[in-house]
Amino acid sequence: MLELRHRGVGPGPGGAGAPPPPEGVAAGGDHEAESTSDKETDIDDRYGDLDSRADSDIPEIPPSSDRTPEILQKALSGLSSRWKNWWIRGILTLTMISLFFLIIYMGSFMLMLLVLGIQVKCFHEIITIGYRVYRSYDLPWFRTLSWYFLLCVNYFFYGETVADYFATFVQREEQLQFLIRYHRFISFALYLAGFCMFVLSLVKKHYRLQFYMFAWTHVTLLITVTQSHLVIQNLFEGMIWFLVPISSVICNDITAYLFGFFFGRTPLIKLSPKKTWEGFIGGFFSTVVFGFIAAYVLSKYQYFVCPVEYRSDVNSFVTECEPSDLFQLQSYSLPPFLKAVLRRERVNLYPFQIHSIALSTFASLIGPFGGFFASGFKRAFKIKDFANTIPGHGGIMDRFDCQYLMATFVHVYITSFIRGPNPSKVLQQLLVLQPEQQLNIYKTLKMHLIEKGILQPTLKV
Amino acid sequence: MNELRLRAVRDPDAPPVEKESEPEVKADGETASDSENRAEAAPLVTSADDTPEVLNRALSNLSSRWKNWWVRGILTLAMIAFFFIIIYLGPMVLMIIVMCVQIKCFQEIITIGYNVYHSYELPWFRTLSWYFLLCVNYFFYGETVTDYFFTLVQREEPLRILSKYHRFISFTLYLIGFCMFVLSLVKKHYRLQFYMFGWTHVTLLIVVTQSHLVIHNLFEGMIWFIVPISCVICNDIMAYMFGFFFGRTPLIKLSPKKTWEGFIGGFFATVLFGLLLSYVMSGYRCFVCPVEYNNDTNSFTVDCEPSDLFRLHEYNIPEVIQSVIGWKIIRMYPFQIHSIALSTFASLIGPFGGFFASGFKRAFKIKDFANTIPGHGGIMDRFDCQYLMATFVNVYIASFIRGPNPSKLIQQFMNLRPEQQLHIFSTLKSHLIDKGMLTDTTED
Numbered sequence: 044m045l046e047l048r049h050r051g052v053g054p055g056p057g058g059a060g061a062p063p064p065p066e067g068v069a070a071g072g073d074h075e076a077e078s079t080s081d082k083e084t085d086i087d088d089r090y091g092d093l094d095s096r097a098d099s100d101i102p103e104i105p106p107s108s109d110r111t112p113e114i115l116q117k118a119l120s121g122l123s124s125r126w127k128n129w130w131i132r133g134i135l136t137l138t139m140i141s142l143f144f145l146i147i148y149m150g151s152f153m154l155m156l157l158v159l160g161i162q163v164k165c166f167h168e169i170i171t172i173g174y175r176v177y178r179s180y181d182l183p184w185f186r187t188l189s190w191y192f193l194l195c196v197n198y199f200f201y202g203e204t205v206a207d208y209f210a211t212f213v214q215r216e217e218q219l220q221f222l223i224r225y226h227r228f229i230s231f232a233l234y235l236a237g238f239c240m241f242v243l244s245l246v247k248k249h250y251r252l253q254f255y256m257f258a259w260t261h262v263t264l265l266i267t268v269t270q271s272h273l274v275i276q277n278l279f280e281g282m283i284w285f286l287v288p289i290s291s292v293i294c295n296d297i298t299a300y301l302f303g304f305f306f307g308r309t310p311l312i313k314l315s316p317k318k319t320w321e322g323f324i325g326g327f328f329s330t331v332v333f334g335f336i337a338a339y340v341l342s343k344y345q346y347f348v349c350p351v352e353y354r355s356d357v358n359s360f361v362t363e364c365e366p367s368d369l370f371q372l373q374s375y376s377l378p379p380f381l382k383a384v385l386r387r388e389r390v391n392l393y394p395f396q397i398h399s400i401a402l403s404t405f406a407s408l409i410g411p412f413g414g415f416f417a418s419g420f421k422r423a424f425k426i427k428d429f430a431n432t433i434p435g436h437g438g439i440m441d442r443f444d445c446q447y448l449m450a451t452f453v454h455v456y457i458t459s460f461i462r463g464p465n466p467s468k469v470l471q472q473l474l475v476l477q478p479e480q481q482l483n484i485y486k487t488l489k490m491h492l493i494e495k496g497i498l499q500p501t502l503k504v
Numbered sequence: 505m506n507e508l509r510l511r512a513v514r515d516p517d518a519p520p521v522e523k524e525s526e527p528e529v530k531a532d533g534e535t536a537s538d539s540e541n542r543a544e545a546a547p548l549v550t551s552a553d554d555t556p557e558v559l560n561r562a563l564s565n566l567s568s569r570w571k572n573w574w575v576r577g578i579l580t581l582a583m584i585a586f587f588f589i590i591i592y593l594g595p596m597v598l599m600i601i602v603m604c605v606q607i608k609c610f611q612e613i614i615t616i617g618y619n620v621y622h623s624y625e626l627p628w629f630r631t632l633s634w635y636f637l638l639c640v641n642y643f644f645y646g647e648t649v650t651d652y653f654f655t656l657v658q659r660e661e662p663l664r665i666l667s668k669y670h671r672f673i674s675f676t677l678y679l680i681g682f683c684m685f686v687l688s689l690v691k692k693h694y695r696l697q698f699y700m701f702g703w704t705h706v707t708l709l710i711v712v713t714q715s716h717l718v719i720h721n722l723f724e725g726m727i728w729f730i731v732p733i734s735c736v737i738c739n740d741i742m743a744y745m746f747g748f749f750f751g752r753t754p755l756i757k758l759s760p761k762k763t764w765e766g767f768i769g770g771f772f773a774t775v776l777f778g779l780l781l782s783y784v785m786s787g788y789r790c791f792v793c794p795v796e797y798n799n800d801t802n803s804f805t806v807d808c809e810p811s812d813l814f815r816l817h818e819y820n821i822p823e824v825i826q827s828v829i830g831w832k833i834i835r836m837y838p839f840q841i842h843s844i845a846l847s848t849f850a851s852l853i854g855p856f857g858g859f860f861a862s863g864f865k866r867a868f869k870i871k872d873f874a875n876t877i878p879g880h881g882g883i884m885d886r887f888d889c890q891y892l893m894a895t896f897v898n899v900y901i902a903s904f905i906r907g908p909n910p911s912k913l914i915q916q917f918m919n920l921r922p923e924q925q926l927h928i929f930s931t932l933k934s935h936l937i938d939k940g941m942l943t944d945t946t947e948d
C-alpha cells in the first residue's frame with residue numbers, strides 16, 4: 044500500500060539506513076560452533092530461539108538492491124531524494140494503471156492469464172521470504188515441493204471452476220471427460236504424492252525447519268491461490284465485478300494517501316505510523332463516490348456487465364447477453380434529506396450502484412486491514428518490502444495485499460446476494476446422477492415450475 | 505501409533521517422561537537468554553504420568569516393560585469397547601464424539617504451539633484461536649446442516665435466513681477475528697503472533713476440515729465410517745504384532761521402531777480384515793443405509809433399500825485362486841471390492857500420516873502430543889493416521905460411489921433465476937427422453 048506521509052515527519056521506521064549483518068551469521072550469537080556441531084539439538088535450538096526471542100533481537104534481512112531503471116534515474120537525477128521518490132512512484136502508478144486498462148481492453152482471457160501470473164509471482168515472493176528467514180536454500184526438495192504443491196492446488200481449483208464453464212468444450216473430448224469425472228481423486232492423488240515426498244524428505248537435523256517451510260507453503264497457498272481463483276470466478280460473473288472492486292481499492296489507496304498528505308495529523312494505528320485518520324475517512328468518502336460513478340459508467344456496456352461465456356463455435360470468450368435487472372436503469376425516489384440537497388424527486392440509478400456502495404465501503408474500511416496485516420508481517424520478519432519488482436513500490440505482494448480480502452468479500456457477496464449457484468454446474472451434476480434420481484428430480488422440478496407459473500401445465504415445452 | 509518393537513534392540517521400556525512440567529509456569533517475565541538456556545536443555549516435557557491409580561496398583565508387581573505392555577493393552581481394549589458402544593448409540597452420538605475428538609485434537613496442537621513459542625502471556629491468543637475454531641466449525645456445520653436437513657431448515661424462519669446468507673455470515677465472523685488479530689499486534693511480538701496465527705490456521709485446516717469429511721462419510725452410511733477407521737486401527741495393531749514377532753529390517757529413519765516385516769504383514773492382515781468386516785457389516789441395514797433425518801419423528805433414521813453395492817453378487821474366481829480354494833464362483837458384496845481399496849490405502853499411505861506426526865514430534869521435541877490416554881499419549885497420537893484416511897474415503901466416495909446429493913441439487917435449482925431453471929429443465933427433459941426414461945406423452 045502506498046504509505047501515507049505524516050506531515051512534517053521523516054521517513055518511517057525500517058528505513059534502509061542500518062547496515063544489516065551479513066546473512067551468513069547466525070542469529071543466535073550465543074551458541075558456539077553451530078556449523079561444526081553434529082547434535083540435532085543445537086541447530087534446531089538455534090531456530091527455536093529464532094522463534095521465541097523478541098523481535099528486536101533478530102537482524103534485518105537485507106532487501107535486494109534498488110532496481111529503478113537507468114533511464115528514470117538519469118531523468119530524475121536533478122531532483123532531491125524526496126521528490127525523486129515521489130516522481131518514481133507517480134510514474135510507476137500511471138504505468139500500472141495504463142497496463143491495467145490495456146489488459147481490460149484485450150479481454151477476459153488475458154485477464155485470467157494476468158491473474159494467474161500475479162498469483163504465481165506473489166507465491167514466489169512469499170516463499171522467497173520464507174527461504175531467507177529460515178536460510179533454507181540448501182535443504183533438499185524444498186523449492187521443488189513448494190512449486191509442486193502450487194501446481195497441485197492450481198490444478199484442483201482450475202478443474203473445479205473452469206471445467207464448469209467449459210462444459211460444452213469438455214463434453215467433446217474423451218480424455219477430458221475422464222479427467223473431469225475423477226477430478227477430485229486425481230487432484231488428491233497428486234497432493235498425496237507431494238505429501239509423501241515431504242515425509243520421505245525429512246532430514247534428521249532439519250525437522251523443525253522443514254515443518255516450518257511446509258506450513259509456510261500451505262498458508263501461502265491458502266492465501267494466494269484460493270483468492271486468485273475467487274477473483275477469476277468474480278470475473279466470470281461479469282467483468283464489472285472484477286473491475287469495480289479492484290478500482291475501489293486502488294482509489295482508496297491513492298485518495299487516502301493524498302488526503303493524508305495534505306490534511307493528515309492524527310495517527311491511525313501503531314502498526315503503520317504513516318497512516319492517519321484524516322486519510323482514512325477522506326479516502327472512504329472519495330472511494331464511495333468514485334465507486335458510484337465508476338459503476339454508473341461501466342453499467343452501460345454489455346462488455347463489462349455480461350457473464351463471460353465460452354462459446355464452442357467461435358472457440359473464444361464472449362460477453363453478450365441481455366443485461367440483467369441489476370444493470371438496467373431504475374427510478375428511485377430519494378429520501379427526504381437528499382431531496383432537499385439535490386432538489387430532485389427521483390433519480391435514475393442502476394441497482395448495481397447501490398451494491399457498489401457496499402463494495403466501496405468494504406474496500407475503504409476493511410481493505411486496509413489487509414494492508415495492516417501485511418505491514419505487521421513485514422515488521423515481524425524485518426523486511427522493508429516483499430520484493431523489489433516494481434521500483435518505488437516494492438513487490439507485487441505489496442500492491443495486492445488489500446486486494447485479497449476484497450476478492451473474497453466480493454465472491455461471498457455475489458453468492459449471497461446476487462446470484463444463486465452456477466447453472467452449468469447444477470446441470471452437470473444433474474447429468475451425473477442415476478436415472479431414477481434424475482426422474483425424481485424431474486418430477487419435483489416440474490411441480491415447482493408449474494407452481495411458480497414459469498411452466499404452463501397444458502403446454503408441452 | 506503403536507511403536508513396533510525391534511527384537512533384542514535397545515531398552516524400550518523407559519517409562520514416559522515424568523519430569524515436572526516447567527515451561528508453562530516460567531512463561532511470564534522471561535528474557536531471551538532464559539528461553540535459550542531452557543531450549544538447550546531437555547526436550548519439552550510432557551505432563552506427569554496419568555495412569556489411573558487402580559491400574560498402577562494392579563500392575564505394580566510386574567516389571568516395567570510388561571507393565572507398559574499391559575497398560576497399553578488394557579487401554580486399547582477399553583477404547584475399542586468404547587467405540588462399539590458409540591456405534592450402538594447411533595449416528596447422533598457419533599457426530600458428537602467426532603466433534604469432541606476434533607476439539608481435543610485442536611487443543612492439543614495449539615497447546616504445543618504455546619509451549620514451543622512460550623506465548624501464554626501474549627494477549628488474545630487463546631481467545632482468538634478458539635474463536636477461529638468456532639467460526640470454521642460454524643461454517644462447516646452450516647453447510648452440512650443445510651444440505652442434509654433441508655426440509656427442517658425450510659420450516660423454521662430463523663434457520664432459513666441463517667442458511668440463505670450462511671456464507672456471508674461465516675465470512676463476517678471470520679473477518680471480525682482477522683481484524684481483532686491485526687488490532688492485537690503488539691510491537692515486540694510481531695513474529696510470535698504471526699507464527700501463532702499461521703499455526704492456528706494450519707491446525708484448523710488439518711483438524712477441522714477432516715473431521716467434517718468424517719461426518720460426511722458417516723452420513724453416506726455408517727459402514728463408510730466404521731470400515732476405514734477399523735482398518736487403520738487394525739493396521740496399527742497388526743503391524744505392531746508382526747513387528748514384535750518378526751521385525752528385523754528398519755522401515756524409515758523417522759520411526760526407528762517400525763519394520764518392513766511389520767509393514768507388509770500389517771498390509772495383508774488389514775486387507776483380509778477389511779474383507780471380512782465388510783462382509784459382516786454389509787448384511788445389516790443400519791450400517792449400510794445413508795443417514796437421513798426424518799421430519800416426523802425428528803430423529804435420524806437408517807432405513808432404506810440397500811443399494812447395489814450391498815447386495816450379494818456372484819463373481820467368477822480367476823483361475824489362479826480357483827486352484828487354491830477349489831471354488832468356481834464366489835458370492836460377495838461389491839462393497840468388499842471397495843474395501844480392498846480402502847484397506848490398501850490404510851496400510852500403505854496411512855502410515856505416512858504417522859510418520860508426519862513422528863517428524864512433527866521430533867521437530868518440536870515432544871514425546872507425545874499430550875498425556876490424555878495412559879500408555880498411548882494424546883488423542884492426536886491415536887488419530888494421526890485417521891486424518892489422511894478420512895479425506896481419502898471422502899474423495900473415493902465422491903469420485904467412484906455416489907454422485908452429487910439430489911436434495912442439494914434441488915435446493916440449488918430453487919435459487920436460480922427462472923430462465924436458468926427453464927433452460928435446465930428442458931435440457932434435463934431431453935436428456936431423460938434420450939435415455940428412454942421419459943416419453944413425450946408421459947404426464948404426471
